[in-house]
Amino acid sequence: MARVVVDVMLKPEILDPQGQAVANALPRLGVNDVASVRIGRRVEIEFAGEADLDRAKEIADKLLANPVIEDYAVRVEA
Amino acid sequence: MARVVVDVMLKPEILDPQGQAVANALPRLGVNDVASVRIGRRVEIEFAGEADLDRAKEIADKLLANPVIEDYAVRVEA
Amino acid sequence: MRIGVVTFPGSLDDGDAARAARYSGAEVVRLWHADPELYGVDAVVLPGGFSYGDYLRCGAIARFAPVMETIAKGARDGLPVLGICNGFQILCEAHLLPGALTRNQHLHFRNRDQKLRIEAAATAWTNGFDSGQEIVIPVKNGEGCFVGSEELLDRLEANGQIVARYVGENPNGSMRDIAAIRNEAGNVVGIMPHPEHAIDLLTGPSVDGLTFFTSVLAHLAGAAQPVEEEVAA
Amino acid sequence: MTAVDIDVDTVERALATADEEQPFAELGLQPDEYERIQQILGRRPTQSELAMYSIMWSEHCSYKSSKIHLRQFGEKKPPSERMLAGIGENAGVVAITDKLAVTFKVESHNHPSFVEPYQGAATGVGGIVRDILAMGARPVAVMDALRFGAADHPDTARVLPGVVAGVGGYGNCLGLPNVGGEIVFDPCYQGNPLVNALCVGVLPVDGLQRKEADGPGNIVVLMGAKTGRDGIGGVSVLASATFDSESEQQRPAVQVGDPFMEKLLIESCLELYASKLIVGVQDLGGAGLTCALTETSASAGTGMSVQLEKVHLREASMQPHEILASESQERMLLIVEPAKLDAVLGIATLWGVSATAIGVVTDTGRLVIDWHGQTVVDVPPGSLVDDGPVYARPLKEPNDLPLLIADRAETLPRPANPEELRETLLRMIASPNLCDKSWVTEQYDRYVLGNTILAQPEDAGVIRIDEETHLGVALSCDGNARFARLDPYEGAKLALAESYRNVAVTGAVPIAVSNCMNFGSPEDPGVMWQFAEAVRGLADGCLELGIPVTGGNVSFYNQTGAVPIHPTPVIAVLGIHEDVRHRVPMGFSQEGDLLYVLGT
Numbered sequence: 001m002a003r004v005v006v007d008v009m010l011k012p013e014i015l016d017p018q019g020q021a022v023a024n025a026l027p028r029l030g031v032n033d034v035a036s037v038r039i040g041r042r043v044e045i046e047f048a049g050e051a052d053l054d055r056a057k058e059i060a061d062k063l064l065a066n067p068v069i070e071d072y073a074v075r076v077e078a
Numbered sequence: 079m080a081r082v083v084v085d086v087m088l089k090p091e092i093l094d095p096q097g098q099a100v101a102n103a104l105p106r107l108g109v110n111d112v113a114s115v116r117i118g119r120r121v122e123i124e125f126a127g128e129a130d131l132d133r134a135k136e137i138a139d140k141l142l143a144n145p146v147i148e149d150y151a152v153r154v155e156a
Numbered sequence: 157m158r159i160g161v162v163t164f165p166g167s168l169d170d171g172d173a174a175r176a177a178r179y180s181g182a183e184v185v186r187l188w189h190a191d192p193e194l195y196g197v198d199a200v201v202l203p204g205g206f207s208y209g210d211y212l213r214c215g216a217i218a219r220f221a222p223v224m225e226t227i228a229k230g231a232r233d234g235l236p237v238l239g240i241c242n243g244f245q246i247l248c249e250a251h252l253l254p255g256a257l258t259r260n261q262h263l264h265f266r267n268r269d270q271k272l273r274i275e276a277a278a279t280a281w282t283n284g285f286d287s288g289q290e291i292v293i294p295v296k297n298g299e300g301c302f303v304g305s306e307e308l309l310d311r312l313e314a315n316g317q318i319v320a321r322y323v324g325e326n327p328n329g330s331m332r333d334i335a336a337i338r339n340e341a342g343n344v345v346g347i348m349p350h351p352e353h354a355i356d357l358l359t360g361p362s363v364d365g366l367t368f369f370t371s372v373l374a375h376l377a378g379a380a381q382p383v384e385e386e387v388a389a
Numbered sequence: 390m391t392a393v394d395i396d397v398d399t400v401e402r403a404l405a406t407a408d409e410e411q412p413f414a415e416l417g418l419q420p421d422e423y424e425r426i427q428q429i430l431g432r433r434p435t436q437s438e439l440a441m442y443s444i445m446w447s448e449h450c451s452y453k454s455s456k457i458h459l460r461q462f463g464e465k466k467p468p469s470e471r472m473l474a475g476i477g478e479n480a481g482v483v484a485i486t487d488k489l490a491v492t493f494k495v496e497s498h499n500h501p502s503f504v505e506p507y508q509g510a511a512t513g514v515g516g517i518v519r520d521i522l523a524m525g526a527r528p529v530a531v532m533d534a535l536r537f538g539a540a541d542h543p544d545t546a547r548v549l550p551g552v553v554a555g556v557g558g559y560g561n562c563l564g565l566p567n568v569g570g571e572i573v574f575d576p577c578y579q580g581n582p583l584v585n586a587l588c589v590g591v592l593p594v595d596g597l598q599r600k601e602a603d604g605p606g607n608i609v610v611l612m613g614a615k616t617g618r619d620g621i622g623g624v625s626v627l628a629s630a631t632f633d634s635e636s637e638q639q640r641p642a643v644q645v646g647d648p649f650m651e652k653l654l655i656e657s658c659l660e661l662y663a664s665k666l667i668v669g670v671q672d673l674g675g676a677g678l679t680c681a682l683t684e685t686s687a688s689a690g691t692g693m694s695v696q697l698e699k700v701h702l703r704e705a706s707m708q709p710h711e712i713l714a715s716e717s718q719e720r721m722l723l724i725v726e727p728a729k730l731d732a733v734l735g736i737a738t739l740w741g742v743s744a745t746a747i748g749v750v751t752d753t754g755r756l757v758i759d760w761h762g763q764t765v766v767d768v769p770p771g772s773l774v775d776d777g778p779v780y781a782r783p784l785k786e787p788n789d790l791p792l793l794i795a796d797r798a799e800t801l802p803r804p805a806n807p808e809e810l811r812e813t814l815l816r817m818i819a820s821p822n823l824c825d826k827s828w829v830t831e832q833y834d835r836y837v838l839g840n841t842i843l844a845q846p847e848d849a850g851v852i853r854i855d856e857e858t859h860l861g862v863a864l865s866c867d868g869n870a871r872f873a874r875l876d877p878y879e880g881a882k883l884a885l886a887e888s889y890r891n892v893a894v895t896g897a898v899p900i901a902v903s904n905c906m907n908f909g910s911p912e913d914p915g916v917m918w919q920f921a922e923a924v925r926g927l928a929d930g931c932l933e934l935g936i937p938v939t940g941g942n943v944s945f946y947n948q949t950g951a952v953p954i955h956p957t958p959v960i961a962v963l964g965i966h967e968d969v970r971h972r973v974p975m976g977f978s979q980e981g982d983l984l985y986v987l988g989t
């Protein structure tokens with residue numbers, strides 16, 4: 001078994017209401033030194049055999065990310 | 079500005095219907111070598127000053143992760 | 157009797173909860189998330205909706221509202237609290253109820269009229285029902301799947317803390333068909349379906365929901381009595 | 390603030406560089422239109438001005454192809470004392486009693502929903518809700534009329550779930566019950582699905598809000614979400630002149646909705662209305678600040694002086710023309726007397742919504758916009774709103790129409806015996822267009838607010854608007870594009886009649902009509918003919934039934950390549966229900982009831 005991680009984040013210029021809501025809540029927890037929060041998805045793909053980065057990229061392209069609003073990064077996890 | 083990343087994943091024993099839905103869709107894309115998919119959240123915290131790991135942990139504990147169902151990992155991003 | 161209904165930013169069924177409390181004969185006091193004061197209410201309803209947009213996790217941000225601190229304290233002292241849908245999620249996030257509510261197994265928001273079986277009539281909010289009674293009230297949620305460890309679930313069963321179960325098709329994949337639970341003391345109840353939408357046949361599938369509100373009034377009236385009995389005895 | 394290094398096209402610069410070439414054609418402006426702009430200004434427009442004219446004179450904002458046809462709705466309008474606001478306003482408003490009024494409107498969000506189904510549909514709901522809010526009303530229910538390609542086409546599997554989740558995601562989170570709609574599958578929508586959203590709101594008769602920026606000296610306030618590079622689409626060509634192609638990529642056309650922010654915006658606006666704290670209000674829709682600033686000042690005949698750098702930005706690097714063109718969601722523009730500014734900002738703060746004074750109303754008759762102390766826009770606002778081009782485009786009945794009409798249903802094989810009849814019936818009720826729609830409707834909250842009297846699967850939605858008197862309204866929206874393809878005039882009338890009947894059979898009296906006209910390219914004479922016929926049909930139908938069209942929306946360019954969708958007029962009818970306790974649901978209520986057929 002080998003794990004590939006795909007991090008999917010909204011493109012920087014796209015509004016992230018989730019991150020914004022969390023950032024706005026922080027002062028109530030007494031946290032004042034955070035400039036911004038962005039929230040995306042972390043997808044762990046467990047391959048039966050070898051980790052297959054190209055395959056993972058293909059899956060990300062087709063299923064995991066919407067290229068119109070999201071970017072993704074793929075990496076093998078140690 | 080410095081970024082801390084908090085990865086929040088459902089605990090292994092908690093069912094992840096979203097991950098399962100992706101896994102189930104894979105054979106239709108011709109992908110047959112994936113054993114499982116799990117989907118969690120990736121939270122990017124941008125600190126105004128220095129990256130503050132302890133702060134990030136505190137935020138994760140209180141807000142970002144629900145310890146009943148989720149685990150998290152915190153790291154400074156290069 | 158005064159029932160407080162809390163409004164968080166993003167609360168949606170607060171007007172409905174207030175209407176249901178009014179129909180049951182209670183005086184309604186609207187409470188505001190940013191105001192810790194409870195204005196002497198005898199019971200509190202945390203209504204449905206999408207507090208703070210339900211971003212991050214449902215109820216995760218609302219839990220930190222100033223009013224929640226007072227409510228948490230009150231709940232530990234026996235104040236009856238009913239969390240409906242988003243209110244249930246907030247109660248779990250605030251650890252006033254065990255377990256957690258997660259994304260529906262089928263991944264869709266689902267709104268339908270749902271049959272439930274009342275399993276525990278001995279709570280502040282369900283004493284007007286008979287144990288085993290079946291009722292119909294609307295369910296509508298995207299994250300109503302109750303989860304907990306097997307150990308927790310066994311404990312809830314053993315303690316009679318499961319207040320209601322789905323009958324027929326489980327609308328969200330909730331473990332052991334759980335629709336509602338209570339805390340150990342029985343004053344705090346969380347329910348995923350919406351009793352406040354079943355108080356009038358004109359606008360809902362039944363009037364079964366009203367009993368939750370009349371129950372708490374009976375509970376409060378009853379709670380006043382034992383003290384007198386003690387005095388008498 | 391003057392320390393900022395400004396590299397923008399100012400009025401001063403425009404005067405100095407009169408011959409600079411500008412990408413007006415890429416922005417969709419015709420050479421004669423560009424010439425008109427220069428005449429109006431007496432110089433070449435600045436980048437920002439060019440962006441503003443291109444937006445306001447676009448088909449979407451100026452109704453340049455449809456205007457001459459839509460006039461019929463006013464000309465043929467039966468007299469109605471109930472109408473408090475009509476076509477030209479954000480939404481039509483009709484009085485229900487001496488004290489209560491309702492406002493409703495249908496709007497399309499077709500193209501964005503094809504690109505990003507979830508966000509496209511979600512922001513479609515968000516946009517129509519703000520239209521209703523801008524009239525002074527509390528939004529109380531939504532409906533959605535949807536059209537998709539073939540049910541078994543792979544792309545339908547991508548678009549439909551996203552659209553439905555988006556309509557539900559936004560409406561549910563706003564707490565608006567969804568009380569009905571339509572879903573129709575037809576291959577003609579394969580590359581161009583339709584997402585039409587309807588919203589209805591309730592207001593006190595004396596609480597009607599105006600958009601006029603009256604009273605020189607009054608403050609212009611922008612309230613709601615920060616402004617980002619959402620949906621600035623075509624205007625990005627202005628950037629490509631000065632930016633490299635790398636940064637060009639950073640200009641997304643997709644808007645992301647934040648229903649939570651919209652909910653807060655609704656509550657703050659309603660509180661502002663109730664406390665009578667504002668002079669005017671306008672929602673920011675498709676054309677963002679450009680439309681809001683020009684419409685509010687033009688309709689009042691005033692001017693405005695705006696400091697654009699005061700707009701809260703999501704990205705600091707945004708240029709003035711981008712800020713003016715941004716379609717960021719969940720924003721409203723307010724006109725406020727100076728003495729009431731603090732109270733207004735206080736209410737916004739209470740709800741956690743940001744609000745910023747960005748300018749003042751003037752009596753100059755000019756909209757002057759500064760960017761860090763330099764003037765980037767100086768225009769007569771009316772020239773953007775009212776003086777846009779108007780076209781009488783050529784009309785021609787499509788060539789294939791006689792053939793289509795000749796191919797009559799009578800030539801189809803008919804079931805010859807009970808077996809075949811049974812078989813046909815079963816096939817029909819299992820077909821995508823007739824089957825049970827609960828997979829969709831169960832994703833919508835129909836109970837929230839506690840006033841839903843009838844919703845899916847009924848033919849019309851009925852909601853209570855007054856708990857004391859049991860007063861309610863009934864709503865239906867319908868369209869049949871196959872009828873309209875064969876005869877757009879009759880097709881529009883039929884859609885109106887169906888909607889009217891749906892409302893009437895609940896026990897309500899129909900009083901007002903809204904519509905969304907979904908058509909192909911107006912530059913195609915065949916499409917233009919279909920449009921003209923449909924509008925004529927609707928106007929005539931309304932005259933015959935004695936109810937006015939109070940508003941609507943036109944969506945052109947719904948086509949794939951040269952092939953337009955079937956003409957799809959979606960007609961919404963609103964009726965008054967005197968006592969919702971007497972509503973008539975469609976199900977048989979008890980055994981032994983008698984069945985009658987009425988009509989011919």
Ligand SMILES: Nc1ncnc2c1ncn2[C@@H]1O[C@H](COP(=O)(O)OP(=O)(O)O)[C@@H](O)[C@H]1O
Nearest residue numbers: 533535569570571572826830844845846847848
């Ligand atoms: N997109 C939609 N949104 C909300 N309700 C819908 C939608 N599509 C259909 N409905 C509702 O589902 C029910 C059944 O729809 P449909 O089969 O089209 O009925 P009919 O053909 O009788 O109009 C109706 O109540 C209709 O309002």
